[in-house]
Amino acid sequence: MSKTVPVTLNVNGVEHHLEVEPRLLLVHALRDNLGLTGTHVGCDTSNCGACTIHMDGRAVKSCTVLAVQADGVALTTIEGLASENELHPLQEAFWNDHGLQCGYCTPGMIMAAAGLLAENPNPTEDEVRHGLEGNLCRCTGYHNIVKAVLDAAKAKGAAVGAPASGQPGVTA
Amino acid sequence: MRPFRFERATDAQQAVALLGDAPDARYLGGGTNLVDLMRLGVETPGTLIDVTRLVGYDRIDEGDDGGLRIGAAVRNSDLAADPRVRERYPVLAEAVLHGASGQLRNLAxxxxxxxxxxxxxxxxxxxxxCNKRALGTGCPAREGRHHNHAIFGHSEHCVATHPSDMAVALAALGATVHALGPAGARTIPIPGFYRLPEDAPHRDTLLEPGELITAVELGPPPGRQTRQRYRKVRERRSFAFALASVAAVLDLESSGTVSDVRIALGGVAHMPWRATRAEVALRGAPVTPERATEAAQAELEYAQPLRDNSYKVELAHNLIAATLMELAA
Incomplete structure (x- = not known):
């Protein structure tokens, strides 16, 4: 057995001090050690994007990141996206537009879309489709997913100045 | 995944020293490829040395000549978004954005x-x-599934291609790799940085054991008359490796005559493939449809397709000709 090492995971604004094996993947640290099961494991090979979270405000696939690589980095998971009583505009839009079928890919889709909108607040449909290239929906529900992201961008544009979230690390 | 020891280096000398103490150690960048390979059991390092937090290696610095020195820890997303890269070396930004997906570029x-x-x-x-993974075991791809394998420079020991889009653009731009190892620092030009498989396909590059890439250097930016383009053909529009790609940098005189041209191909060889025969055929006269076709032919007539990838010969041919015509238009 390899030795465990101390790691500080700063998730949704809360610091967690863990002792982990270096081989522990970030997605498993989030789900198994911290109980944050909103982040899903889909393909387990960095293809499908179901495990997408933000590191320092940027979307990454947490199934290909070691927990030790995230030491001290500000992390945001799907659980940290909404503010206390209000859904994030993307969550609202996925709800309104029925941007899901089975829902398994949804947390990753929303986190990837949040990363996309942070970089490009007013994307075209083509830019949304291209921006979600790292996320797969096995139900093939892409039409409503793309619609939801476009609607969320519009809603955010209408609410300029309103903070999207009180959580650090969320730049969407 | 097999257990391993984890170290984090804060400067390059320390990283090299740490690795020198552990022969089965690997440097860890973003991990988007290495962590995957460890999970598959292809890589089984005893130690990982994280080099993403080396102080100063996440910067892109400008030289006196307008060239850029890109730190090895710069994330692919930051490289593609850098205004100097987008303005002076657009072929590089295009190539990077054609690789992987946003989540992977944010880490890689x-x-x-x-x-x-x-x-x-x-x-x-x-x-x-697989000779590349375990030298001497053989190459099933030669007679097996190889529709996306090499058409140039392969050997009986290996027919694999190099997957990087970025490296293809760097080959066309004549970039230089800076490396630091136990024997000191040195520079290696791309594509000479990469090697053909020959009888040692387990080695992709000329790096020696323990050497760490510290930076990639781009020379002075091409002049205003220079046109650059990266085009990539894949089996679907996004998030797929190249069946064939081309990075072209074309210098035209005001008369339209080609004063210089650099063409590199991706997805066709064990390394970014400089199409020097096509380059020679283009210099000294304007680009016309006939000359673009002749140039592509000059390169592709030396292709050695495998049983199931001869389509790549025509694909690469058309890609070179179409990209040249687009740049010269």
């Missing part, structure tokens, strides 16, 4: 991108023989 580093391994299905399947 410049050094790691250059050292990513082939996606040949036999290489990544530890139950199969």
């Amino acid at each position: 580093t410049v050094g790691g991108n250059l050292l990513q391994r082939t996606r040949c299905a036999y290489f990544t399947d530890v139950t199969k023989p």
